[in-house]
Amino acid sequence: MNKFFKDPRFAGIEPFEKKVWLSSPTMHGEEQKWVDDAIKTNWVSTVGANINEVEKQVAAYAGVKYAVGLSCGTAALHLATKLAGEKLYGQARPNEGTLQGHRVFCSDMTFDASINPVAYEDGEAVFIDTEPDTWNMSPEALEKAFELYPEVRLIVVAHLYGTPGKMEEIRAIADKHGVLIVEDAAESLGAQYKLNGRWVETGTLGDYNCISFNGNKIITGSAGGMFLTDSEEDANKVRKWSTQSREAAPWYQHEEIGYNYRMSNIIAGIVRGQLPYLDEHIAQKKAIYQRYKAGFADLPVKMNPFDEENSQPNHWLSCLIIDEDAMAPQVRGEQDYLYVSVPGKSSPQEILDAMAAFNAEGRPIWKPMHLQPIYRTHAFVTAEGNGRGRTNAYIAGSGIDVGADIFRRGLCLPSDNKMTPEQQDRIIDIIHRCFR
Numbered sequence: 522m523n524k525f526f527k528d529p530r531f532a533g534i535e536p537f538e539k540k541v542w543l544s545s546p547t548m549h550g551e552e553q554k555w556v557d558d559a560i561k562t563n564w565v566s567t568v569g570a571n572i573n574e575v576e577k578q579v580a581a582y583a584g585v586k587y588a589v590g591l592s593c594g595t596a597a598l599h600l601a602t603k604l605a606g607e608k609l610y611g612q613a614r615p616n617e618g619t620l621q622g623h624r625v626f627c628s629d630m631t632f633d634a635s636i637n638p639v640a641y642e643d644g645e646a647v648f649i650d651t652e653p654d655t656w657n658m659s660p661e662a663l664e665k666a667f668e669l670y671p672e673v674r675l676i677v678v679a680h681l682y683g684t685p686g687k688m689e690e691i692r693a694i695a696d697k698h699g700v701l702i703v704e705d706a707a708e709s710l711g712a713q714y715k716l717n718g719r720w721v722e723t724g725t726l727g728d729y730n731c732i733s734f735n736g737n738k739i740i741t742g743s744a745g746g747m748f749l750t751d752s753e754e755d756a757n758k759v760r761k762w763s764t765q766s767r768e769a770a771p772w773y774q775h776e777e778i779g780y781n782y783r784m785s786n787i788i789a790g791i792v793r794g795q796l797p798y799l800d801e802h803i804a805q806k807k808a809i810y811q812r813y814k815a816g817f818a819d820l821p822v823k824m825n826p827f828d829e830e831n832s833q834p835n836h837w838l839s840c841l842i843i844d845e846d847a848m849a850p851q852v853r854g855e856q857d858y859l860y861v862s863v864p865g866k867s868s869p870q871e872i873l874d875a876m877a878a879f880n881a882e883g884r885p886i887w888k889p890m891h892l893q894p895i896y897r898t899h900a901f902v903t904a905e906g907n908g909r910g911r912t913n914a915y916i917a918g919s920g921i922d923v924g925a926d927i928f929r930r931g932l933c934l935p936s937d938n939k940m941t942p943e944q945q946d947r948i949i950d951i952i953h954r955c956f957r
């Protein structure tokens with residue numbers, strides 16, 4: 522029997538009959554109509570009316586001239602990163618990436634899909650620490666990074682969990698150093714940011730911008746993503762690369778490397794059915810965030826923060842972070858973990874285990890990239906400078922590592938927009954009991 526069922530702290534709590542998900546697809550019916558339409562008209566391919574329509578609608582929603590439908594957000598990020606690399610360093614040989622021999626400043630606390638395209642293009646990611654105000658790239662650490670690596674010409678920045686980062690500061694730093702920005706808005710479609718006094722959508726804040734329609738996102742096509750831009754030339758280039766880079770010849774003629782990254786008309790049909798509900802999903806996610814915030818008011822935890830004056834998150838995932846003095850001991854290995862239950866305290870792993878025991882899905886915060894085995898040898902820069910090798914066996918004190926701290930004390934809460942208030946109250950109750 523599950524240990525939580527025997528634990529007197531959880532007496533009287535019933536497991537959810539149906540699993541409460543972190544964030545699952547929410548269908549409305551119209552998706553089926555557009556998928557059926559594609560099949561009936563035989564546009565079961567990477568061309569068709571659904572693709573044309575969602576490209577038009579998303580461009581209009583985001584306020585950009587062009588949206589290019591792609592197979593996933595990762596494909597969008599790859600082509601955006603390649604476009605930036607080609608602009609900065611020229612066209613690469615077919616067997617080489619455009620970023621070969623070049624460093625790129627990257628968000629550290631994000632999904633690896635944000636920054637893996639730097640490696641696809643043979644570049645070397647330098648990870649920039651996180652700031653505590655929005656849990657996104659720290660402008661202070663970014664400035665420090667330019668002191669250490671003044672030759673860098675590209676930044677890849679993500680908005681975590683639907684909360685816009687400090688883009689005004691990041692853009693100012695980028696302009697000062699004459700560098701380009703790839704914006705990863707995969708998690709933040711519909712989130713808004715006040716840039717120089719004007720409200721704009723995330724996904725329009727970089728030189729190359731990407732969104733995702735992954736199954737867990739605020740709206741979904743089951744998969745799919747988009748590249749957003751005001752540049753017709755860039756839009757055409759991404760569309761060409763995504764369809765195997767065919768030249769204008771009667772046969773298949775190729776002068777540059779191609780990819781099979783185009784969005785399918787079936788996926789576009791699902792996205793087409795979802796788009797009218799984007800704002801409704803955001804409102805539901807916001808209500809979930811606020812209900813958690815009120816429910817945790819008496820606990821030693823905080824919700825994931827955002828800039829209330831200059832941003833309107835889409836609240837894709839609600840998260841909490843445990844106050845330092847309420848953290849029970851917890852250690853994480855490469856693939857396992859151990860924690861101790863202490864009265865009045867708890868830990869992310871205990872809360873995640875408790876929620877799982879009662880059939881609700883949470884998730885640890887994205888493990889920062891500079892801590893990932895694959896990127897362990899890459900540079901990491903904090904607001905204090907070089908973030909590697911900061912401790913000293915003979916001298917007390919250690920440097921800051923904001924991302925590692927949020928990973929240690931934070932977690933993502935069930936944020937499914939089909940979760941009922943009663944279900945959410947039970948989750949809030951379970952978390953209260955973890956601190957008993």
Ligand SMILES: Cc1ncc(COP(=O)(O)O)c(C=O)c1O
Nearest residue numbers: 593594595632634635707733735
């Ligand atoms: C921050 C971030 N970037 C990129 C991606 C990749 O998007 P996709 O799954 O559509 O390839 C995701 C999610 O999956 C993400 O959360």
